[in-house]
C-alpha cells in the first residue's frame with residue numbers, strides 16, 4: 671500500500687538534496703518520478719518542452735534537476751489521472767518545498783497514495799520565521815502516513831527546529847508576510863533557544879533607543 675510521506679527539516683537541512691537523491695534512487699530502479707514544486711516563487715520558472723511550467727531544483731551541495739512548477743489551483747489528483755490517460759502517469763510523486771502546497775493539494779496527494787497506489791514523498795519546512803506552521807505542513811502533519819525529521823544543527827550545536835529570518839544587516843526579523851519573495855532576506859535554521867535570545871536582544875536594543 672502506497673503512503674504519503676512528510677520529511678521535514680529546518681532551513682539548511684539538505685531537504686532538496688534528499689529529494690533529488692530519492693528521485694535518483696527511484697529512477698535507478700526504472701521507476702518514473704513526477705518531481706514537483708509549488709509555484710510560489712515564479713522567478714525561475716520557464717515553459718518546458720511539454721508546454722508545462724518548470725523550474726530547476728538546486729541543492730546547496732550541487733545537485734539539481736528539472737521540476738514541474740505547480741500552481742496552488744492545480745488539482746494534483748485530477749491532473750495525474752488525466753495525464754495518465756488510462757495508464758499510471760508516473761510511479762511516484764516527489765514534492766520539494768511542500769510547505770507551500772495548499773491543504774487541498776496535500777489531500778490530493780493522499781488520494782493518489784490511497785486510491786492509485788502511488789507513493790507521494792513531500793520534503794519541506796515545518797514552520798515559518800515566526801515559528802508558525804505553513805498550511806501545507808499543517809495538513810501533512812495531520813494526514814501523512816509517515817513523518818520523519820531531517821535533522822540539522824543550530825550554531826550552538828543543538829538541533830535546529832525554527833527558521834530565523836534576517837535582514838541585510840543580520841538583524842532578526844519578527845514581522846512580515848509568511849512568504850518573502852524577491853527580498854534579500856536570508857534564513858538560518860536555529861534552535862528555539864538561540865532564536866528566542868536573538869529576539870530578546872533585538873527588543874532590548876529597541877527599548878534602549880527610545
Ligand SMILES: [Zn+2]
Pocket residue numbers: 824825826827828860861862863864865
Ligand atoms: Zn542554538
